[in-house]
Amino acid sequence: MPISPHHRRASHAAVAALGTAGLIALAAAPAAFGDETAPGLVIGGIEPIDGVKPGSSFDVPVTVANKGTGPAERVWVSYSVTRGLDFAEVPSNCRAQQVPSYDEMPEKWIAVCAFDQAVEPGVVYTPEKPLRVRALDRALNDELRVRVGDVDPGADENGTPPVAGTAPAVKLIEGQAGNEGAARFVDVPVTSINTADYQVTGAALKGSVGDTVTMTVKFTNAGPAWVLTREGDRLVTVMITPPAGTSVIKPHGFCEAKGEVYACGTSQRSVNEGGRETYTFKLKIDERVADAKGSVALSTEARPFDPDKTNDKADITLDITGGGSTGSTGSSTDGSGSSTDGSGSSTDGSAGGPPSTGDDGTTTNGGNLAETGSSPWTITGAAAAAVVAGAGTLLIVRRYRDQT
Known part of the structure; x- marks a missing residue:
C-alpha cells in the first residue's frame, strides 16, 4: 500500500526509526506511548462503496471517536480520493488541493477539514453534514482514504496551493456509539460502473x-x-x-x-x-x-x-528487401529456384570450379578470382606447364593462393 503524503511529510528520522510496520502499528494504537492524558482519535463509519455511476455523487459518512483519556482540543479530518473522483462541494472550514502522481502513487484530490472544538474521551462524533464526492466520467476502481488527527497535517508539498472551500462550514456533533472504528486512517475502495x-x-x-x-x-x-x-x-x-x-x-x-x-x-x-x-x-x-x-x-x-x-x-x-541469407546456405532465394549474391550475379554453381569464402562468411563459386577475370582452371593449367621452370612454379602457386 503506498504511504500517504502525510506519512511522507513526517520527520525523516521518525520514519526511518519506525519503518512501515511502525507506522501501521501507530495507526492501529493511537495511545501507544503511555501518555495517560493523551487523546486517542480514531476514524470509522465508512464501508466500501460499489455500483457508482459516473456523473453521480455520494456521501462519505464518518465517525470520530476519542479512545484516549484526555480531550482533543481541536480535530482535523482529511479526505483523499483518487483521480476518478472529486469533491462535489467543500465546506469553508476545509481546504482542498490537487496532487499529481509521484512516487508511484496516483493523482488525487485532498480535502482537510479543521474542527475548532474539543472531542472528549469516550464520545463518538460525526460531521453534521457528510462530505459529498462526485464520480467523474473516468471513474472505475478508485480509492478513498479518511484520516483523523489532533494536529494540522499540512499541505502536500507536491500539490497545488490549498484553496478554502466555499460551501457552509460544518461542525462535529455527537453521534451514536458502536461504529467508532479502531485506527487513525481508513482506506475504502470505490467501484464505479464503467469500462x-x-x-x-x-x-x-x-x-x-x-x-x-x-x-x-x-x-x-x-x-x-x-x-x-x-x-x-x-x-x-x-x-x-x-x-x-x-x-x-x-x-x-x-x-x-x-x-x-x-x-x-x-x-x-x-x-x-x-x-x-x-x-x-x-x-x-x-x-x-x-x-x-x-x-x-x-x-x-x-x-x-x-x-x-x-x-x-x-x-x-x-x-x-534485396538479397539475403536463408540461414542454411548463406544465400537468399529470389523465387526462381536460383540464388543471388546481392549483386544480381548468378551463384548457382554454373561456372564450376572450387568454392571460396567471402568477407561476410557466405560461400560463392567464383570467389575473388572473378574479380581478376581469370578462371581457376586457367591458372591451374599455367601452373602445370610451369613445372619445368623450377622455382617459377612456386611463384605462380603463391599468386593463386593470394588471389583465393
Whole structure:
C-alpha cells in the first residue's frame, strides 16, 4: 500500500526509526506511548462503496471517536480520493488541493477539514453534514482514504496551493456509539460502473538481411475509464514475440525474456484514460524466413472492465528487401529456384570450379578470382606447364593462393 503524503511529510528520522510496520502499528494504537492524558482519535463509519455511476455523487459518512483519556482540543479530518473522483462541494472550514502522481502513487484530490472544538474521551462524533464526492466520467476502481488527527497535517508539498472551500462550514456533533472504528486512517475502495479498452498496436518492419532495425509497439488504454490496479491484483503484461529470422540486440527496459517471448510491464500500477506505454526494441535481421511474422498481445488474466478483446493482439510484420541469407546456405532465394549474391550475379554453381569464402562468411563459386577475370582452371593449367621452370612454379602457386 503506498504511504500517504502525510506519512511522507513526517520527520525523516521518525520514519526511518519506525519503518512501515511502525507506522501501521501507530495507526492501529493511537495511545501507544503511555501518555495517560493523551487523546486517542480514531476514524470509522465508512464501508466500501460499489455500483457508482459516473456523473453521480455520494456521501462519505464518518465517525470520530476519542479512545484516549484526555480531550482533543481541536480535530482535523482529511479526505483523499483518487483521480476518478472529486469533491462535489467543500465546506469553508476545509481546504482542498490537487496532487499529481509521484512516487508511484496516483493523482488525487485532498480535502482537510479543521474542527475548532474539543472531542472528549469516550464520545463518538460525526460531521453534521457528510462530505459529498462526485464520480467523474473516468471513474472505475478508485480509492478513498479518511484520516483523523489532533494536529494540522499540512499541505502536500507536491500539490497545488490549498484553496478554502466555499460551501457552509460544518461542525462535529455527537453521534451514536458502536461504529467508532479502531485506527487513525481508513482506506475504502470505490467501484464505479464503467469500462476501459486496453489495446495494442503492432509494427511493420522492413530491411535487408544483416540490417539492424527498430521495432516499436504500443499498449494503450482507450478509455473512457482510467484503471487503478489494486493491491494484490495482477498488473497487465504486454507479450512481444519478434518475427522469426530476427534476433534481439537491445530490448526495452520494461521487458524480460521468457524464451522467445518478451514479457513487458508498465511504468505505473495505474493507466490513465488515453495513457500508453511504448516499447522499443533493436532487432537484427539474421535470415530470410518466408512469411515471417511476430506479435504483440495482452496477457490473459481476467479484465471484466474491458469487454472488447478484438484489439488485444496485433501483428509484427517483416518485409525483407534485396538479397539475403536463408540461414542454411548463406544465400537468399529470389523465387526462381536460383540464388543471388546481392549483386544480381548468378551463384548457382554454373561456372564450376572450387568454392571460396567471402568477407561476410557466405560461400560463392567464383570467389575473388572473378574479380581478376581469370578462371581457376586457367591458372591451374599455367601452373602445370610451369613445372619445368623450377622455382617459377612456386611463384605462380603463391599468386593463386593470394588471389583465393
